[in-house]
Amino acid sequence: MASDNPSLSALAQPVVQTEPALFGAGGDSSAQRRLSSLTKEAWILASLKKRRGEFLTQHGLDVFVGTWNVNGRGPATGAELQVWLGAAGAAADLVVLGFQELDVRAEAFVYNNAAKDAEWTEAVEASLAAAAAGSGRRLAKVASKQLIGMFVMVYAQEAVAQRISGVQTASIGCGIMGMVGNKGAVAVRLAYMDTPMCFVCAHLAHDAAAVDKRNAQFHDLCKRLAFAADAEHAADPLTPRDVAGTYGGSGAADRPLTVFDHSYLVWLGDLNYRLAIDTGDMADVLARGDHAALLGLDQLRMAQLHRQAFAGFSEGEIGFRPTYKFAVGTGDYDERRRPAWCDRVLWWARPGCEDGVRCRSYTAAASVCMSDHKPVRAQLAVDAWTVDAERRRAVYLEVLRELDRFENECIPTATLEATVVDFGEVRYGQLERRRLRLANSGQVPLEYSFVATPSRAAAAAAWLRIAPDGGMLLPEQAVELELTVLVDQRTSAALSTLAEDLYDILVLHLRHGRDYFIQVQGAYQPSVFGMSLDVLVHCKSAVRSMRHADYEACLASGRFSVPKCIWSLTDFMSRYGVDRGFSLFQFPGDRALERRIRDWLDADEPLDPAAVLQWPDEGGGTGSPGPATAATAAPAEGAAPTSSRVSLTDQTLVPSTMQSAWSVLDAYHAPSTVDALERLSLGAWDSTLRTAPLGRSSSSDAGSASDNSTHEAETQPATANEQAAGVPIGGGSAAAAAVEVRHDAGVDAVASCLVELLRALPEPLVPTALHGLCIEAGGISRAAALEALETLPPGNLNVLVYLLAFLREAIERGAASAPRVAAVLAPALLRPLAPADSPGAEAFLALLLLHQ
Incomplete structure (x- = not known):
């Protein structure tokens, strides 16, 4: 992963997970000044990077980095160390080795003695000397630091060591009680010529589930690891020290240094990150060498992706098998543990130095079997430099003058x-x-x-x-x-x-x-979808062809008891769905067909069965529709509807003398809500029209189908995602398939349109002010549900009564089940304000669907 710090100013605190937004609401002057500073920093950094060849002399440095959790074992044999270090370690300009669990004895926690460190140091130096024999190259020890089981050592070729200065070491424990050194880190910082570097060897919390703890320990170590100020070597090679901090840079020269106050930071050790989930039979995956699939589950890479830890760090490509956990003395994984890449080498480069580290090799010594971990090694090519301080200062001032000239003479365009x-x-x-x-x-x-x-x-x-x-x-x-x-x-x-x-x-x-x-x-394109109910009940012509003045005139005229668009949809479903024995609200509608139905509603055109239905010519049965006729359309003004189903006026709540499709609702003469809803139990649909669904010869068959539909709905409720997307039902369930629920894709599309139309109302049919009362009533009784609607506006009540009558008939005829209808339509009619309200909303609608 490449470094992603946004500016020089971020270098002081690179471990912060949340970066400040550049553009926020409001005109806060401090935010504007910060923004201006960020812009200048980015421009100055880009300009200095282009001209760095004028004041930086670059030198290559070969760095060998190795890490090994030795599981408390004694020093490795020369042969084992040769496999790990080999000629590459002996030939490198700089050798950095980190160990974990070097000493796991109980007394090591008390006395912190260096007995084990001395043994391993002797073995490592002998191995490096043997590998370099005859080459004329000699490695000199630069520094080492030990904390209980953690140990880091740094060696350099003699010629390189002479150009190293500013060496310091540090250690921090973050294990037991957040302090003990069974977990933590040891660190060495140094400057090669004018290039400061820091090497951290860490051992983080174990256990696959402790990923949050590992992330926290990383941030804790970043904050607590500190070195004395170094006035001679600046981490930023591009900016003069005496002006650093004006537009970013390293800030005060006399403050303690963090691990990020270096040009490069190399982090190695047993970081203990595991695989996020159990991958099943890993043996097959490992046998195929499918490392990419497993690395997608690597907790460390996930932490980097979500900026929870090691954000901005890079790592070489992992082409080796997981390094943990092995049966000691073998190359076989411990069957009780899930293999993982616990042992890692990563690096971070500050802005201006992003391309200064390149990984030449990143491998594990698979044949070394003395521990339950395999040792890991990385060969890095690092760019170091010497700085011509006077020339750098001159270039920096030239860049500032150029910026000032642009600010004074140019404006952004x-x-x-x-x-x-x-x-x-x-x-x-x-x-x-x-x-x-x-x-x-x-x-x-x-x-x-x-x-x-x-x-x-x-x-x-x-x-x-x-x-x-x-x-x-x-x-x-x-x-x-x-x-x-x-x-x-x-x-x-x-x-x-x-x-x-x-x-x-x-x-x-x-x-x-x-x-x-x-x-x-x-x-x-004006649409009935998204239009308020008060407007819909007044619309007597196509909304697509109306002008604003037409709406004003329309609102001053008579109104429908039920909007024409709702009547058209329910009438179509009654004729071509319920009468033909097809299910409602069971399957999603076709989106393209739904858009076409919308256009018909917006143009006040009748729904064409030949274009909508999947089987428009299916015949037979009392309820089978014939060719499309004028009966499918809303009645002309002043005329009674000719549909064989309930008309726009059948459910109006006004006295019979005013039951015209165009009459104005007289709220004063309207009966009470309870009386209006109780009328539904008297049979709003004409009983003579209640024929058995197509293909069912008796009422017992219809009842059986209804029972099956009800059972299916109870076991397969609509999901929250389907409700949120405006789709009635997400697809056929296993239970539905078992009873072969008959459905027509065209009827499904019309049902979907009805649900979406109700969802699109700016204010739901049951107003928001009544939500709490209705949801509470849904858990009590039908009487409580009726009482909750006492204050429902008369226009809303008309539409609700009409829809309930239609839905009851569909349920009685086996086209739908009460639980399914409640699950699908409750979010549209009542529109719960929170997910926790959904069961109450469904229970409320289910009560209203009952006859008694």
Whole structure:
């Protein structure tokens, strides 16, 4: 993983997981100053990197890094050490070796003696000397540090050692009680010429489930490992020490150094990260050498990905088998433990030095069997340098003068691909995206953001999203801005009645520069979806063809008892679903067909059975429909509906003298809510029309089908994801398949449209103010549920009574089950405010579906 620290200012605290946002809400002056500082840092760093050849002389350094958990064993044999270290270790310019569990004796915790360290040091030096024999190269010890079982040693070729200075060591325990040294780290820092480096050998918490503890220990070690200030060697090779901190850099020269106050940080040891989950039979996976599949479950890589630990660290490609846990003395894994790559070598490079470390080799010594861990080694090519301090200072000042000149003489300028973004036809619930290219055409960095206007608190209309809505561009850089339009129930009401247009002016502001204005427009296609119930019951013609003045006139005229669009959907399902023995709310509808049905509803056109149904010509049975007729459409003004099912006026709550499809609801004469709902138990549907579903010859058969449907619904409720997506039911279940539930894809699409239409109401059919009362009543009784609706507005009550009558008939005829209907429609009719309210909402609707 490459270093991803965003600027020089982040170097002081690179272990912080959450980086500050560059662009936040409001105009806080301190945030603006911080933003300006970040922009300048990025520009200065980029300029110095381009010119670093003028003041840096680069030198290559071969570094051998090895780590080994020796499990408390005595020194390895010369042969074993040769396998691990070999000629590569002896030939390297710098050799860094880390050990864990070097001493696991109880007295080591008390006395912390170095007996084991001395034994291993002697064995390692003998092995390195033997490997270098005859080459004329000699390794000199630079430093070592021991803490109970953790031990780090650093050796360098004699010529290299003469150019090493600033050597310091440190150790921190973070084991038992967060302090004891059974876990923790030992560290060595040094400077090779003008390049400071730090090497940390760590042993972190064991156990596969302790990943959070390991992450916490990493951050703790980063904070607590410290060295004395080093005024001679600056971690940042690009910025002069006396001006560092003005625009980033290392800050004060006299403060203690952290592990990140170096050009490079190498972290090695038994980090104990395991595989996140049990992968089953790993033997087959390992036999195939499918390391990539297992590394996808590696806890360390997951921690890096989520910036929980080791963020910004890099590691060589792992091509070797897991290094833990083995049966001691063998190459076989311990069957009681899950293999894992516990032993690792990683590195971090500060900004300006990102490409300064390259991994030439990263392997494990698989044939060494004295421990339950395999030793690991990495060969790194490291760029070191000497600095011409005077020349660096001169270049740095030239860069600052150039920046000042740009700030004083130039203003940020940008080029927009277009200033008008046209979305064309926009429909309810359909995402529309457009891209707009913004480029920095000036000579200085620009900071851009979309800002609010005096007439609006937000930067964009509620139906519009912009990503990204702010950022910084260096000269010649560009960004693709994505503008997304989505009209939903929150924003559709005003657009559907043409009270507002799909039109907005965006203000793109350049800090210290001019403003750019972007016109966003589209032709919203008015739809019954997303329109309020009060408007729907007044609509007597196609909403697509109405003007704003038509809506105003419409609202002053008579109203339907039930919106025409709802009547059209339920009438179609009654004719071509219930009458033909097909199920409702059991299967999802086809999205393309749903869009076509929407268009018919918006154009006030009858639903065409020939175009909707999967089997439009299926005949036979009393309930089988014939060719499409005018009976499928809503009645003409002043005329009684001709449908064989319930009409728009059959469920109206006004006196019989006013039962016209176009009559205005007289709330004063309307009966009470309880009386209105109780009327449903008297048989809202004409009993003479209750024929058995197609293919069922007796009432007993119909009852059996209903029971099966009910059982299936109880065992397979609609999932939360399906409800959230607006799809009635997510697909056939095993129980449904067992009884071969008959369904028509066209009827399913119409049912889906009804649920989506109810979901799209800006205010649900049962108003939000009544949610708590209704959900509470759902857990008591039917009488409590009826009482909860006493204050339901008369218009909402009309529609609710009508829908309940339709749903009861569907349940009685075996087309649906009460639990399934409750699960599907409760979120649309009642719209629970929290997931915990869903069972109460379903129970409430189930009570209303009961006759008694």
